[in-house]
Amino acid sequence: MKYIFALLIVLALMSGCKSTEKLTPLSKIQPGVAKEGSLANGKLISDAKAGLEDVFGAKIKDSELLKFVIQQPVGDVGSRSWREMWIVKGSGDTTQYMMTFTESGLGAADFEIKPIESARNSKNCPSNIAKFPLGETTSERVISCMGKPKHEDYNPDGRFVYLYETKGSTILTYLFGEDKKLIKIVGYENSGD
CATH class of the missing domain: 3.10.450 (Nuclear Transport Factor 2; Chain: A,)
Known part of the structure; x- marks a missing residue:
């Protein structure tokens, strides 16, 4: 009887053992x-x-x-x-x-x-997201810094707008010309409507 009880305890312990391997943090990758x-x-x-x-x-x-x-x-x-x-x-x-x-x-x-985020990307991205240089910043650069826009709108004349919602209550729109260069940045207050 003692052996059966001991065997049951050992089996219970063994069946409860499961691999707990997880991915190591990125900082630990050699x-x-x-x-x-x-x-x-x-x-x-x-x-x-x-x-x-x-x-x-x-x-x-x-x-x-x-x-x-x-x-x-x-x-x-x-x-x-x-x-x-x-x-x-x-x-x-x-x-x-x-x-x-x-x-x-x-x-x-x-x-x-x-x-x-690479050092190169962070150098190309302004610390203030409303301060991209007009006339030289491309739509690809805005996407690489800001990610995919919440909304995109394309005009028949070749101009287009990217809309981004910030963590606060501001909506930023970036207007690009036919050459994909930034023309204008406008901020709006998100009133929830």
Whole structure:
């Protein structure tokens, strides 16, 4: 009887043990561990790329997208997580995104997209988001600093407007010309209407 009781305790302890592996913080990743490519299957890559295009604010050609695995999968099959860095190489500008993938059962996965602020991007972005230089700032630069606009409006004459809501009660509109250069910035108070 003592042996059965001891065996039950051991079995209970063993069945309660589950892998608690989690992804390590990004600051702990050693330099030089990235490997080019992706661990995601074709469908997941397609879905993640569509999400990235929403964040980036434009279509991304396959030739403009580089993928690197920076953290190998951890956890149990069906709930593993891993991280990849996806780099979008646009015309004269490069933007990096941290892609965190988490399996949600067998054959399915969720993903999270986070832009990586680089020293280059922060130098190109003004500290005051209403102070982009007029006549020289492009719509791509505004998107790289501000993210995808809340609303876009395109006029037949080639001009277009990006609308952004700030964390306060201000709405900012950026008017661009046919050449995609910033013409005007206007701020409005969000009255809730």
